[in-house]
Amino acid sequence: MPLNVADFEFVRTLVSKRSAIVLDSEKSYLVESRLVPVAKSIGLATTSDLVAHLRSSPSSGLHQKVVEAMTTNETSFFRDIHPFEAFKNVVVPDMLKRRESTRQLRIWCGASSTGQEPFSLAMLLRDDFPCLKSWSVRIIATDLSDNVLEKARRATFSQLEVNRGLPASYLVKYFERRGLEWRLKDEICSMVEFGKLNLIESWPAMPPLDVVFLRNVLIYFDVPTKKQILAKVRAGMRSDGYFFLGGAETTLNLDDKFERLDFDRAGCYRLKSK
Ligand SMILES: C[S@@+](CC[C@H](N)C(=O)[O-])C[C@H]1O[C@@H](n2cnc3c(N)ncnc32)[C@H](O)[C@@H]1O
Structure with missing residues (x-):
């Protein structure tokens, strides 16, 4: 009923x-x-x-x-793959050059649900960019829901969850079996800081962001809320940073200070130069 x-x-x-x-x-x-x-x-x-x-x-x-x-907490490792390919092939190589003097990289993954998205970024960085080991890299992952944050912090996933999108080589390298489940190794867990952040409340202090992933959450909001959140993202990003939205999301008609980059279906944006 x-x-x-x-x-x-x-x-x-x-x-x-x-x-x-x-x-x-x-x-x-x-x-x-x-x-x-x-x-x-x-x-x-x-x-x-x-x-x-x-x-x-x-x-x-x-x-x-x-x-x-x-809340809808649907997520998976390397969900929609294209953003992760752009991150690996374009964004990180570009950041390696731009941040060479500070050797700092700040990534925020908002609405990160049960952690597969920030952990995918962490594994990718560890696997493809070993040079970053000597950098200060922070991956900040946040969500509104205590439930999903608790699961994310446990970093333990079912067989079904690791079957969705996770390359077999990563499973072998970065996970260990715990009974029927798989636990991410500490070397990856320790790369991600989880915290609570409600996108419509005031945001806790974050460092200026080089890369923002805010995927598959704006779809749940009305237009004024999307606009407010995009303005806050803009304020938190470095002027040469990168911003990823979900496949069904856009800044178009919401915030004209972003421009979409022409990466194959990656949903990647930058701030327009003034
Ligand atoms: C569909 S999941 C997206 C997970 C991940 N970003 C991805 O694309 O796979 C949406 C997440 O947004 C979170 N969420 C919904 N409303 C929110 C809000 N007002 N502030 C922060 N997170 C919110 C939910 O708790 C949920 O975990």
Whole structure:
């Protein structure tokens, strides 16, 4: 049974206020199915009971749980491959030249979900750019959801997860078996710093960024929110930095200070020179 209109509206407003994720009315079955486990986890029989509970205790941690339940955490190693190829073939070689004097590289992976994306970048850097070992390289990975951050920090993946996009050579080199699962070796884990960052709240201080990955998250937001987030990305990037969006995302008609680079389907942007 889907939520009644008033309860759906309550959840829609809560999720929008706290994450900017837009829930259309036709998503009411999806919302219901994602709320059932949250209701059960606190011993409530129905999602209507859950909404009643949310209404009566506005400051409980349950609100965050509901917002997290509405996030889509789909990800995989080297997802969509093209951005990673551009990163390897163009972006890092260019940065090696541009940052030769400081030998510092700062990468931010926003909305990083369970960690496959930043870990893919870390493995790629370790594998293809051994010279970076003597550089100061930081990969900062953030998400809104405590759940996914906890899983990312465990750096432990199922067989199914490592079967999706991870080259066999990387599995052999960088993972060790833990029972039925695979744990990333510390040499890769230690390259990624995970932290919480809600894109619609104020952002914690980050160093000026050389490369930003913010993929497959803007699609969930309305136009004003996308514009605000793109402006914040711009402010956080170095003027010669690179910015990657997801395959279904663009800065077009949202922020004219970015220009798209002509890398094959990589969704890569730079700031226009003034
Ligand atoms: C579909 S995943 C994308 C994961 C990864 N970037 C990729 O492309 O494979 C979207 C992620 O965005 C996060 N997210 C949604 N709203 C957010 C917000 N307001 N602030 C930060 N992260 C958010 C979700 O928790 C989820 O992990």
